[in-house]
Amino acid sequence: MAIIFSLNNGIQTLSYLKAYHCFGRSTTNVDTVIDTPEISRIHAVIEWTNEQWFIRDVSSNGTWLNNQKLTKDSSNKLTVGDSISFAKANAHCFTVQDLTRPQNMLFATSQTKKQSTFSPIILTDDNLLPSEEAPEISLFYVQSKNQWYKEHLDDADGVAYPVADLDILNFSENSWQLRLNNLSENTVQLAKTQLLAHQIKYRFNLSQDEETTELTITTKNEHLFLSNKAHHYLTLSLARHRNEDATKGIDEYSQGWRLPEIMAKELGCDIQLFTTHISRAKKQFREVMEGACDGNELIERKGNKIRFAGSFYRIYKGNELIVNHGQNKVSLTVLHG
Numbered sequence: 001m002a003i004i005f006s007l008n009n010g011i012q013t014l015s016y017l018k019a020y021h022c023f024g025r026s027t028t029n030v031d032t033v034i035d036t037p038e039i040s041r042i043h044a045v046i047e048w049t050n051e052q053w054f055i056r057d058v059s060s061n062g063t064w065l066n067n068q069k070l071t072k073d074s075s076n077k078l079t080v081g082d083s084i085s086f087a088k089a090n091a092h093c094f095t096v097q098d099l100t101r102p103q104n105m106l107f108a109t110s111q112t113k114k115q116s117t118f119s120p121i122i123l124t125d126d127n128l129l130p131s132e133e134a135p136e137i138s139l140f141y142v143q144s145k146n147q148w149y150k151e152h153l154d155d156a157d158g159v160a161y162p163v164a165d166l167d168i169l170n171f172s173e174n175s176w177q178l179r180l181n182n183l184s185e186n187t188v189q190l191a192k193t194q195l196l197a198h199q200i201k202y203r204f205n206l207s208q209d210e211e212t213t214e215l216t217i218t219t220k221n222e223h224l225f226l227s228n229k230a231h232h233y234l235t236l237s238l239a240r241h242r243n244e245d246a247t248k249g250i251d252e253y254s255q256g257w258r259l260p261e262i263m264a265k266e267l268g269c270d271i272q273l274f275t276t277h278i279s280r281a282k283k284q285f286r287e288v289m290e291g292a293c294d295g296n297e298l299i300e301r302k303g304n305k306i307r308f309a310g311s312f313y314r315i316y317k318g319n320e321l322i323v324n325h326g327q328n329k330v331s332l333t334v335l336h337g
Contacts, residue, residue: 002016002017002048002053002096002099002101002102003015003016003017003097003098004084004094004095004096005094005095006093006094007093007095015032015094016105016179017031017046017053017102018031018102018179018181019047019048019181020045020047020048021045021046021047022042022044022045023039023042023043023044023045023046023086024040024041024043024044024059025039025040025041025043026042029041029042030042030043034086036087036092038061038087038091039059039061039086039087039092040058040059040060040061042059043057043059043061043063043086044056044058044059044063045058046078048101048102048181051101052077052078053077053078053099054075054076054077054078055075055076055084056070056073056075056076057070057072057073057074059086059087061088062087063084063085063086064085064086064088064090065078065082065083066083067089069089078096079096079099080096080099081095081096082095082096083095084096102181103122103123104141104178104179104180105120105121105122105123105179106120106121106123106169106176106177106178106179107120107176107177107179108120108174108176109176109177123139125140125141125286125287125291126138126140126283126286126287127139128276128279128280128283129169129171129172130172135276135279136153136172137150137152137153137169137171138151138153138282138283139163140282140283140286140295142286142294143292144194144291144293145294148162148163148164148178148180149161149162149163149294150163150169151275151279153272153276153279154271154272154275157301158260158275158278158301163178164178165178165180166178166179193292194292194293195219195289195292195293195297196297197296197297197300197309197310197311198311199220200293200297200312201217201218201219201312201313202215202216202217202218202239202310202312203215203216203218203314203315204232204235204236204239204313204314204316204323205316206233206236206315206316206317207317208317208318210233210317212228213229213232213233213236214226214227214232215232215235215236217288224288226284226288229280229281229284230277231277231278231280231281231284232281234263234267234274234277234278234281235281235308237263237266237267238256238258238299238306238307238308239310239313239315239323239325240315240323241256241258241307241308242256242308242325243256243315243323246325252311255307256307256308257302257305257306257307258305258306258307259304259305260274260275260278260304260305260306263306278299278306281295281298281299282294282295282296282298282299285297296309297309297310310325311325311326312325312326313325
């Protein structure tokens with residue numbers, strides 16, 4: 001999240017650099033506008049390359065770094081404390097304050113009377129906003145699709161909408177602009193092969209009093225243990241309903257579909273808490289699978305109904321196996337947490 005300050009006329013203006021950040025006179029083609037005739041339409045570029053920040057002059061009138069004029073089109077490494085001037089030495093001056101890597105962020109475009117300014121929100125690949133404790137929307141990145149999505153948690157249909165750089169999101173009675181750098185937490189890792197629902201096997205460990213639920217996930221290459229979370233019981237409840245339909249002879253593609261409103265009532269919570277638990281379940285699932293899925297391999301939707309997506313799963317209550325779904329088709333490694 002590199003930061004520079006504009007020092008013109010003694011006024012300090014904070015700028016957060018994008019991974020490819022243009023300075024110039026054009027109001028449509030640059031990220032930081034310097035509106036004066038001696039500045040080129042695109043005057044200079046600061047860019048993140050090989051885990052470092054570099055500046056490059058592309059102008060007619062030149063760019064200065066620490067009072068040294070740069071060779072046009074050559075890249076020059078930046079360090080904290082550097083002074084940058086455009087068009088002539090000591091004019092249109094900026095100073096480098098911070099040189100950490102670029103971040104995906106949200107910037108407030110409006111504010112309530114209660115708070116006149118907001119700091120930008122630094123995004124991870126999975127975000128419940130404005131906070132984990134009181135979420136209104138889920139904003140997340142799906143590596144397998146190279147796409148960001150948003151879900152409104154007060155929407156019982158739970159539709160995930162694709163979002164892009166500069167889109168506006170609304171929550172906390174404010175509007176926020178999305179600034180994406182095409183970077184994610186997982187870009188330094190090799191992307192995993194996308195997993196399909198039938199390639200994932202589940203074991204639920206439910207306590208005798210049904211107060212705690214643990215979940216173990218098994219794939220061809222991994223065994224992942226997820227400790228007790230409230231949203232695991234919701235997932236388990238959906239799995240129970242799917243198994244109930246299977247025992248009635250309902251075909252696989254029709255098993256387990258339930259209305260969120262009915263499930264929320266069954267679990268004794270309101271619809272927003274229910275959809276929040278779904279978002280938390282998918283969020284944890286995406287995190288532990290490290291980009292190999294988008295969450296619909298755990299809970300899927302069809303119209304206004306949802307269901308547990310797994311085809312092969314076991315549910316243990318204490319030490320007793322109470323559900324053994326799909327095991328006549330595939331073996332499941334039994335793991336003890």
